[in-house]
Amino acid sequence: MKGKPLPDKDTVRILVPAGMLGAGFPPESVERGLALGADVIAVDGGSTDSGPYYLGRGTAKTAAAAVARDLRVLLRAAATAGIPLIVGSCGTSGTDSGVDWVAGIAEGILAEEGLGLRIARIYSEQNAADLKERRIHPLPPAGELTADVLESCTHIVGMMGHEPIEEALRAGADVVLAGRATDTAVAAAFPLMHGMPAGPTWHAAKIVECGAQCTTNPRSGGVFATIDANGFTVEPLDPAAACTPTTVAAHMLYETVNPFEMREPAGTLVVSDATYRALDERRVRVEGSRFELADQHTIKLEGARISGYETMSFTAIRDPHILSQIDTWAALLRMVLTERVAQTLGLTEDEYILDIRLYGYNAVLEHIDPAAGPPREVGVMLLVNAVDQQTATAIAKVANPLMLHLPTPDMDYLPSLAFATSPAETERGAAYEFVLNHVVDVDSPTALFRSVLDA
Amino acid sequence: MPDRVVGDLAHEVRSKNAGPFWITMELFMRDADGYALVADDLFLNAGVIARLYDIPAEGIRFFRIPELNVVKISFPRPVSQGSTRDRDIHAGQHHVPLALLPLD
Numbered sequence: 001m002k003g004k005p006l007p008d009k010d011t012v013r014i015l016v017p018a019g020m021l022g023a024g025f026p027p028e029s030v031e032r033g034l035a036l037g038a039d040v041i042a043v044d045g046g047s048t049d050s051g052p053y054y055l056g057r058g059t060a061k062t063a064a065a066a067v068a069r070d071l072r073v074l075l076r077a078a079a080t081a082g083i084p085l086i087v088g089s090c091g092t093s094g095t096d097s098g099v100d101w102v103a104g105i106a107e108g109i110l111a112e113e114g115l116g117l118r119i120a121r122i123y124s125e126q127n128a129a130d131l132k133e134r135r136i137h138p139l140p141p142a143g144e145l146t147a148d149v150l151e152s153c154t155h156i157v158g159m160m161g162h163e164p165i166e167e168a169l170r171a172g173a174d175v176v177l178a179g180r181a182t183d184t185a186v187a188a189a190f191p192l193m194h195g196m197p198a199g200p201t202w203h204a205a206k207i208v209e210c211g212a213q214c215t216t217n218p219r220s221g222g223v224f225a226t227i228d229a230n231g232f233t234v235e236p237l238d239p240a241a242a243c244t245p246t247t248v249a250a251h252m253l254y255e256t257v258n259p260f261e262m263r264e265p266a267g268t269l270v271v272s273d274a275t276y277r278a279l280d281e282r283r284v285r286v287e288g289s290r291f292e293l294a295d296q297h298t299i300k301l302e303g304a305r306i307s308g309y310e311t312m313s314f315t316a317i318r319d320p321h322i323l324s325q326i327d328t329w330a331a332l333l334r335m336v337l338t339e340r341v342a343q344t345l346g347l348t349e350d351e352y353i354l355d356i357r358l359y360g361y362n363a364v365l366e367h368i369d370p371a372a373g374p375p376r377e378v379g380v381m382l383l384v385n386a387v388d389q390q391t392a393t394a395i396a397k398v399a400n401p402l403m404l405h406l407p408t409p410d411m412d413y414l415p416s417l418a419f420a421t422s423p424a425e426t427e428r429g430a431a432y433e434f435v436l437n438h439v440v441d442v443d444s445p446t447a448l449f450r451s452v453l454d455a
Numbered sequence: 456m457p458d459r460v461v462g463d464l465a466h467e468v469r470s471k472n473a474g475p476f477w478i479t480m481e482l483f484m485r486d487a488d489g490y491a492l493v494a495d496d497l498f499l500n501a502g503v504i505a506r507l508y509d510i511p512a513e514g515i516r517f518f519r520i521p522e523l524n525v526v527k528i529s530f531p532r533p534v535s536q537g538s539t540r541d542r543d544i545h546a547g548q549h550h551v552p553l554a555l556l557p558l559d
Contacts, residue, residue, distance in 0.1 A: 048474065048475050048536070049472065049545065050537075050544070050545075051475075051536055051537025051541075051544050052475070052535075052536070052537045052538070053537065140514070140531070141476060141514055141531035142476065246523060249522065249523055250483075250523055250525070253479075253481050253520075253523075253525065253527055254471070255471050255472065255473050255474075255479065256473055256479065257473045257474070257477050257479055257516065257529040258516070258518065258529070259518055259520070259527055260518070302475075307538060307539060308539070310539065353539050353540070355539055355540055357542060363542055364542050364543055364548045365542075365543075365548070365549070365551060365552065366542065367509065368507065368508055368509050368552050369551075369552070370507075370551065370552050370555045371555075383539060385539040431538075431539055432537070433535055433537065433538040433539075434475040434476070434535050434536060434537070434538075435535075437474075437475070437476050
């Protein structure tokens with residue numbers, strides 16, 4: 001790729017080996033994608049899907065060994081075929097530490113394998129002071145952003161579109177390791193760079209971003225999309241799986257608020273007029289997707305902050321008498337514990353959070369659970385969130401005798417309940433929460449991102 | 456339990472987080488008759504979802520897709536994903552009240 005002018009292309013073929021780097025995939029599926037003439041390998045490295053901890057702390061959800069295993073297969077494939085490899089949202093949340101973590105793994109593999117591929121890192125982390133100078137708008141259901149919320153974040157990332165990735169490819173990168181990027185930008189960058197139309201490109205990128213999720217066997221790993229001037233064709237990499245018009249169309253529903261429109265930094269993908277047609281038993285042709293350019297280019301922000309420090313304790317109840325009035329028992333636990341915490345630690349109820357969860361009864365849905373009736377066995381989780389770890393643990397320790405011996409009001413003796421572990425409590429460390437659901441106006445789509453190309 | 460519930464007419468009823476601040480649910484109905492029933496605004500509307508999930512009706516969005524026999528419903532999460540009071544990080548078990556909605 002280095003220094004060569006971009007060849008004219010009638011089609012661009014994208015190989016997506018899996019929904020996420022580190023998820024694992026059969027090496028044969030990548031070989032099959034290369035045999036089908038892949039022009040680029042694209043894979044997502046993260047998401048907010050697993051909660052605020054990963055962004056808040058700047059660590060990855062995936063195991064280093066799992067990322068290394070997948071990267072080794074993909075780097076070899078990219079070198080063999082002479083095609084670029086693009087990874088987005090490196091290290092789960094796309095923090096700078098996540099990009100460097102994946103880059104370190106990749107560099108180790110390139111050295112071991114003797115591969116001469118050039119890596120570009122694109123950093124997407126933002127600092128609060130710079131953002132405060134910019135125009136920021138809330139997305140529903142968020143409200144206006146205040147400076148103290150920005151400053152409270154441990155990490156803030158901006159979600160890049162395809163533009164910084166395209167810039168890195170044009171500068172000569174063989175491997176692009178991007179910080180936080182839209183799931184679609186990773187697959188869209190290369191086809192857009194080669195002049196493929198925006199509607200089909202963004203739609204194809206959305207369909208393939210979760211790997212085989214758009215096929216009849218979501219566990220089979222990868223997918224392959226061919227984009228041209230009028231639309232795109234998608235097929236699974238596993239010969240035993242199939243894409244059908246239903247599996248492909250239904251993928252627009254997955255994890256989206258609105259299945260017909262999807263905002264990217266540069267505009268909005270509109271698929272309400274798209275048609276899905278079976279070419280044969282396992283390939284689907286999609287046409288009629290549009291991309292409407294926005295008047296204002298915007299970058300979505302994600303930010304997480306420490307909400308407190310947590311300690312968890314867990315006991316279990318099997319006695320049918322207590323279970324027959326489990327709500328009463330739980331209310332009594334809350335009341336007595338709140339009193340004891342005030343007596344012993346001098347803390348009022350608004351200085352900490354007690355979340356008492358009755359697993360086996362209504363822990364998951366609470367008061368909206370449609371089922372009723374006494375459970376056979378209940379796991380009682382006490383989750384304490386307090387201003388520091390010592391306080392959270394002290395509250396859990398004050399709860400300990402209650403979680404061991406608290407009777408229901410009508411019992412004149414002390415039951416002993418079933419602690420699961422000794423000690424009963426586990427310190428969870430800092431707890432995080434997502435606090436940003438906002439976009440920032442930018443004049444240039446690359447302005448908030450910083451690229452470093454290896455020599 | 457009522458005799459017949461919405462889930463009886465569906466191939467799948469599912470829920471999932473859609474970003475940290477939204478939940479989305481889909482009813483994949485088995486056939487056009489089942490779809491017609493849940494797509495009927497008189498049977499299933501924002502007021503029903505507001506009651507089932509104890510949330511304000513205003514933020515609830517409906518998408519009806521007859522080609523797929525799908526009704527999709529999205530609404531803001533009452534607690535943000537993964538915060539201390541969140542009991543279902545991926546919101547993957549929140550389809551149950553909808554699936555158990557009585558038909559009769």
